[in-house]
Amino acid sequence: MTSRYDSRNVFLNFNPKYDKLLDERNVNYVEQYTTPRFVYPTAEQMSDLNIIRDVWKQGDRYWKLAYKYYNGRSDLWWVIAWFNKSPTEGNISVGDTVLIPTPLNKILEIYGY
Numbered sequence: 001m002t003s004r005y006d007s008r009n010v011f012l013n014f015n016p017k018y019d020k021l022l023d024e025r026n027v028n029y030v031e032q033y034t035t036p037r038f039v040y041p042t043a044e045q046m047s048d049l050n051i052i053r054d055v056w057k058q059g060d061r062y063w064k065l066a067y068k069y070y071n072g073r074s075d076l077w078w079v080i081a082w083f084n085k086s087p088t089e090g091n092i093s094v095g096d097t098v099l100i101p102t103p104l105n106k107i108l109e110i111y112g113y
Contacts, residue, residue, distance in 0.1 A: 073104075
């Protein structure tokens with residue numbers, strides 16, 4: 001299964017700022033993922049993609065679009081969010097056009113997965 005965390009590094013956070021939290025959890029550190037570097041496809045990479053346009057409707061969610069367009073893979077909702085440069089559904093309004101990049105294997109390759 002492909003996850004948006006697959007290519008992210010994990011680091012151990014010992015920051016004293018979290019001492020109280022660490023004490024409450026009875027742990028010495030917290031494992032955290034590094035911040036991803038979001039890279040939008042180049043013009044050349046875009047030429048290898050098919051872009052489906054979907055008009056956002058009341059009740060739409062990224063995971064529902066991913067399920068519909070990515071063969072039942074609702075866990076790939078982040079691909080649509082990333083491609084649209086819109087990290088949450090709160091950034092989209094009814095009537096907006098959402099772009100769905102396909103084929104899935106190509107867009108995942110572009111994203112390094």
